[in-house]
Amino acid sequence: MSSRENILGRIRASLHRVDGDGATARVHAHIGAHGMSARPSVVGDLTAGFREKALALSTSIDEVVNIQSVPAAVAAYLSANALPMNAVCWQALGVLDWASHGVTMAARPARESDKVGVTEVFCAIAETGTLMTLSGAHTPPVTSLLPETHIAVLRVSQIVPSMEEAWQRLRETPDYPPRAVNFISGPSRTADIEQTLTFGAHGPYRVHVILVNS
């Protein structure tokens, strides 16, 4: 007998599983129902809620009126923090006018040497101030991971109350489920040495959100 059969056999014996008792159907029905458990209520304005929680996670936030204003905001952020004006971005952002704001932008996946990565997000969670990104041909996860600075473009309409709503939205996507779903809550950190919080463990030192209002 294979290990698989042995393990499942031991489980069935311990649980006194009887074939044909309808348990399989109940399990499928339970999964299919996607039932929600008790959760905290997320009240008030979602954007304000997201902003407060994200700031508490050491994410910084800027706000712009429309997507065309993003390059100017990125340029301003980079120069204010004395960061390089070279960056890489996800494909959809490549069409924006970066050059006239002094940013040299390459629309390709980030590599080891890239210092700034600009991405969009799939959605954001107000309850915790979290960004949710999906992997895909044009949305490579490396761009939010390898560079020391991650800038995320978030549209106000993408903010949902809680993780439950984020999962519901995910189920409606054509490529569901993607290879990787990454929830990002602020810059990478560690407290392994003497329990002292330090940023930039392996991932970005900075996470900056540009909130697009329209």
Next chain:
Amino acid sequence: MQLTSHQFKARSREKLADANLQGALKKLQGNFVKGRADRVAELENFPAIRDAAAAIRARTLDHLDLYLEEFERNATARGAVVHWAETTADVNRIVCELAAKYDVKKVVKSKSMVSEECALNDALEAAGVQVVETDLGEYILQLAKEAPSHIVAPVVHKSKDQVSDLFAEKHNLPRKTGIPELCKEAREQLRPHFASADMGISGANFIIAETGSTLIVTNEGNGRMCTTLPRVHVAITGIEKVVPTLEDIATLMRLLPRHGTGQTITNYISVTTGAKRQDDTDGPEHFHIILLDGGRTKLLGGEMQDMLRCIRCGACMNHCPVYQSVGGHAYGWVYPGPMGSILTPTYVGLENALDLPNASTLCNQCGVVCPVKIPLPDLMRKLREKQFAQGLKPRTETWGLALWRWTAQRPRIYAMLTQIAARVLAVMGSSDKLIHNLPFGGGWTQGRDLPAPQGKTFRELYKSARLSETQKLG
């Protein structure tokens, strides 16, 4: 990891005298205990969320075979390969076979307690594969050739100065003294490994039946690196980690970071499903998932089943007065604290960890804070009963108890003996009314004092109080 649980008492004595460790453990209480309390207070309906989390885990265990089959079906449909391992040796064998199959020279690892159960690094190194731990704490331990002392903060027992010395020696670089500089140095040392590794190994905090996904929570981002950059990803986890749906993950994620590190949420939650898709520019080409039994099925269906609800948050150890005093190494295996006092004897044999179920005051702090409502003290008590029933208790203890039972059933003799004892002990007490060294009870008075009795037994006092009471009434 090598088992040394039988040395619990000796190692505890060592640890109590370790000033460095004692300072770190104090700080842990401040950070993790207070952090948990603050974060839990943010949830207005915390008791209901905790009930729900416990119910999710309990429900899954009651249907474990079916949820595992569902998980396997969905994971396989998305291009992952699921392996079943009955023992930790099987895990090592499977990983080494995969390493050979894919011609793997170097492995980067993100923190996995299950791989510690297996002593996987030793097996891989014996097979000629280089293994690099990438969680900062685990990396430090790998350099120092030490074992983790906490499941969430593995290197909590080490001081910054010790890390400075270690890095200076192993990296051959000028000695750094600031914590940010030390972290940066580790980052720079590890970065090239992520890019050059052939295989990434991770654990899984949960696996999701609905989608066939594995999920890891990290703060550093090394978990994302290990599961994104190498061409092979192997996730190793216990069979009990399955949950039915993504909604269940939302509930559990409200509790795990709060109870683990006192965070509302961890920096990264990464859910991976299947291998790299055709058009993807990153992600592993091969994704293997290993499900370990390793003693878990022994807990199913019996009075210990509740233990399998554990989500490995570490709150029980952070709140345990015994862990707070001796730290994790004294427990002698992968899992310390109350959860370890139950898991170690059940996974590696009660006879190999006799002290652990007794390393508790049964104060129930652990049971109160456990996010999935595991009645840890009850389970420890059950293990003690089992020890007794199997004759695993030391002779002196069994005889002592037998003697006590015999006298307790004979009130006159009992009264006489206790009268003598109360008087003798009263005389033995020093000026501060404490007995510092009890003959035949040295083990007890070695670490604490026994308050000396007043000289009369309770029954004597009760009798005379009753007498004066009736005289007054009369």
